[in-house]
Amino acid sequence: MSGYAQVLHSLGPPDNMRWERWPISAPAADEVRLRHTAIGFNFADTYHRSGIPHPWLVPPCPVVIGFEAVGIVEDIGSEVTGFKIGDRVAYAVPPLGSYSEVRNYPTKHLVHVPEGLQDKQVAALLLKGMTAYYLLHQTYSVQPGDTILVHAAAGAMGQILCQWGKSLGATIVGTVSTDKKAEAAHEAGCDYPVVRSKESFVDKVWQVSDGEGAAVVYESIGKDTLQRSLDSLxxxxMCAAYGHVSGPPDPVDIIRDLGRRGSLFITRPAIMHYVDKRKDLELAAKKLFDAISSGIVEANVNYEYALKDAPKAHQTVESGKTVGATILTP
Ligand SMILES: NC(=O)c1ccc[n+]([C@@H]2O[C@H](COP(=O)([O-])OP(=O)(O)OC[C@H]3O[C@@H](n4cnc5c(N)ncnc54)[C@H](OP(=O)(O)O)[C@@H]3O)[C@@H](O)[C@H]2O)c1
Structure with missing residues (x-):
């Protein structure tokens, strides 16, 4: 059988993806066949499409990218347990292939979607919400009274970190590029939004923390901000360098950059490592679904594109102008 998909023909600009028929084989023994209902858009999709900065993550073209979606199980492999035809399920780690109407996906990283949650809500939140969970609870365990620094605080990840971080009792300094984004970050729970071109976020952190410094920085910008993020700690x-939208940062010198500033920690965390084991995936998904149900975390889906218009979604998100989350609908 086949279904329509955004097929990437060579690494490069958004128009290298084309809306075409894509063959689907029968599911392997440990896979289910899913019909997608909503697809999560992630900034990392633009890295996978362009091949910058880590082309080794993408299988050879032609390929279908995307790694987050919600769907209904249409068929199951011979050894599948725990999932059946008709189940409403979701996933948020590779293998790539979510920019499609239909696909096969291994059950190891599949979760059931609880009653009461909407498909679009889960597509906007599963990957980014589980990421916020591990960043705030595992990479560094945020304590009441901690000052934390969140970059791109009005973005999809940034808003969730602000919502959830506020509920943990943190004081949040968040960076943004415009006054309008400062308002959106504030609404999401950021106590001190800083427009990076107008004000020093380093000074703001030291000022609002009474000279203590930030306990943790959630560093998603990379090249443009990493050294100043270290100055804020x-x-x-802990510097959790979980993204690099402005490009990969310059190498960090452990003596000059970490030791001299005060025995700092730095890590480059990634969701696929934190939820690779089934028990860790189930815990992160449960914590997220509980946080959604109790109103701590909300999906702020401001951009919804038909999957066939995915190249437009890439252009919009790469422009750096978006506020909140983007999803695709098949
Ligand atoms: N490691 C993980 O497990 C993990 C999981 C999820 C996401 N991530 C990473 O988190 C980062 C944010 O992802 P997201 O989906 O939430 O994106 P997003 O924050 O919604 O969008 C990116 C934002 O970054 C800011 N930005 C600053 N410099 C930019 C530049 N040169 N080009 C484009 N944007 C720029 C912009 O906000 P301002 O205008 O306010 O500056 C922009 O809106 C990405 O690097 C993504 O790969 C990592």
């Missing part, structure tokens, strides 16, 4: 503070 208290001794033994």
């Amino acid at each position: 208290r001794p033994m503070g």
